[in-house]
Amino acid sequence: MSDQTTCQRDARPRRLILAGAHRQPGYCLSCGIRAQSVCSVIDDDDIARLAETAVETLVLPGRTFIEEGAPATDFYNITSGNVKLFKALPDGRRQITGFATTGHFLGLAVSDQYAFGAEAMDTVRLCRFSRARMRQLMDDFPRLERRLLAEASNELVAAQNQMLLLGRKTARERVASFLLERVREVPNPSEDVPLPMTRSDMADYLGLTIETVSRTLSWMRTERLVAIGKGHTVRITAMERLEALAAGEAA
Amino acid sequence: MSDQTTCQRDARPRRLILAGAHRQPGYCLSCGIRAQSVCSVIDDDDIARLAETAVETLVLPGRTFIEEGAPATDFYNITSGNVKLFKALPDGRRQITGFATTGHFLGLAVSDQYAFGAEAMDTVRLCRFSRARMRQLMDDFPRLERRLLAEASNELVAAQNQMLLLGRKTARERVASFLLERVREVPNPSEDVPLPMTRSDMADYLGLTIETVSRTLSWMRTERLVAIGKGHTVRITAMERLEALAAGEAA
DNA sequence: CGAGAGCTTGAATGAGGTCAAAGTTCGTGG
DNA sequence: CCACGAACTTTGACCTCATTCAAGCTCTCG
Known part of the structure; x- marks a missing residue:
């Protein structure tokens, strides 16, 4: 396998310093991508709860903001930009499992470790939610859980299509x-x-x-x-x- | 591609005649595999509801009981036996996306069509739930939805591993x-x-x-x-x- | 014990990979 | 605005791993 397919754009060790701050209570109300994301299941009346939970974060191009195998501490919702999701083998071979863009929800995993890595392909803005706070939100808003199940089911279908592609096409x-x-x-x-x-x-x-x-x-x-x-x-x-x-x- | 990899065990057209009957209210209470399946999230007090919803079904070896592309009418819970899940291309090339066994839940899909087929590898017993009744159950028991989300997340992780395998190993x-x-x-x-x-x-x-x-x-x-x-x-x-x-x- | 499905092994082939080199694109700074 | 360099892309020549084609072999079950 050639190095070309898996080279890193830069070799600096990447500390995951994710700048960000909790949003103002009214922030999500005026969020342009709310309608196309999981956030749409929370009503205007309750959206302040979500805004207080979300941490706005900026990721620079080429930065890995989810490290495969690292403790899974947060969920992410992409508000702008493009992200690639991938898994790698020790010798550098890499499989991109999907591309995610505006409105996409990341981080679903039952395990306490991320099963995949995520890297920004351009400047990416996202909302970060800690697992604990997200769990709280799911307890309070069952519709959120239902929406995430729908999201996961869709990804499962996409994954099955990709398995057919990789195995037989x-x-x-x-x-x-x-x-x-x-x-x-x-x-x-x-x-x-x-x-x-x-x-x-x-x-x-x-x-x-x-x-x-x-x-x-x-x-x-x-x-x-x-x-x-x-x-x-x-x-x-x-x-x-x-x-x-x-x-x-x-x- | 050789025919050998994809040959059918028999070529009879398969009508999906799934014999079965609603269970007695007390049936799930004594079900041996309840603990390892999604059914475990329903308490003893409410389990009669589940029993009335489930239809016990027997599938003979080699029988396809979920047809890829067919209307997605039911969910299934395997109570014994082994099942293969697959997708196929028009010329017969086939990708098995997973093997399912006792305790496994099948049929998650947002679309109104099954995205994959399912075939019994041996004699399979399963509980069948109509989507409408399942939806009702999910409304009444949010823990069921949570459990299904966990189930789907696990399958997603497995699918990502399989993509790495198929693409790069x-x-x-x-x-x-x-x-x-x-x-x-x-x-x-x-x-x-x-x-x-x-x-x-x-x-x-x-x-x-x-x-x-x-x-x-x-x-x-x-x-x-x-x-x-x-x-x-x-x-x-x-x-x-x-x-x-x-x-x-x-x- | 015989038939047929499934499995193993061998030899030849080919789709995609590897190695190598030239051509493009694009951001940067003079 | 253009020249430079680095990263990315394209193309060519060759090679390899898995597939294809072709026998045989071995279970299993009636």
Whole structure:
């Protein structure tokens, strides 16, 4: 396995100094992403409780703010930015288990250790909740627990799809599946799709090497399946064929 | 891809005729596996409610009782037997996403379709709950919801481990990881470990072919890592080395 | 004891990985 | 605005591990 796929952007030891402060009681009321996050299950009347529990935190690009195997002390809710979640082997091989973005809830784990790491791909803002306070909130608001169960169920479905991809799909099928997953993030499927991650991240997500990802994208370009733009964007030019490929229906 | 890895044990079209009847109010009280299942969160006082909701069901070996993509009408709780959960591609390639056994809860999904199929590996007994009745129970017993969240979180951690395995581990590391997972099912690690699945199932679980699984087990035998018994059992003879291999620490 | 499903082993093949080198992109500072 | 350098990407040549194809072997159960 080449070092390329797993190199760190910088090698400084990373102390997890997460600057932040408890929010004002009215903060969550005016939060723009509340509607799309778990916080939406708490009514306006009670939202001050949540605001007092949340700690606003800023994470710089490339920073690992959840360390795999570290004591699981907090839950996180992403309010802006992009995050990659991953697991690693001792020799550096890495599997990205998912990408998380605005509105995503992180940290579900029964164990007292985080089962995965999380690294900011750009500047990330998030709300941090201690486990103890979160437990308290769950006791008081059963709807919160229900919402988290729904969230976890969705992630489970996504994980099962990814297992099928990693265990049984070819490189071309994997990349096609990945692009279609990304398309769902934009309102219009025919516009440019941003890929806010490096080839290395795509490779570690799809169980491939960066060279195979690159070669496969080049092949898709020559096949007129996609047009590759500058600055980490792609536009899909043959949706039907790409969907057939991703579904494993290709000749 | 060879047909061998994905062949059906029989090709009859499977109508999902699930025989069963509502249980007597006192049934769950004396249920032997209640303690190890989600049912344990309901007190003796209320357990009659659960008994009236559950439908006892028998599934014959090889029968698919959850069809991938079918309307998700029920939840299931396994009371005895072994089940494999899987997803498939149109050309027959198959990924087993997990094995479930006594005490396991099945059917978590937010969507109205099952995201995976489930097939009995031997004679399986299970309790079936309609989604509507289950929803009612969750409304009345928040502890049930909490328990399901814990269950889902655990499965999420297992799924992340499996993604690392499928995306980044070698064949030897995969088989070693699998055997160690199986060992955790028996009380004493030095006794025979039952493998109640075929090579084909192992292959579809590990993202390999049956030939590679077979060759890898043979290699482990010659390396004195395991002793392969008759009738689908294995005994681990070099736990430390196997653990190092599974963790990706091998030379 | 015989048939068939399942398992093992061997030889050849190939998809994706590895190694190597050149080409791009992008942020920085003159 | 452009030149520089570092990080990232692409492409080529070769290699390897797992797959494929092909026999045989071995359980199990009627």
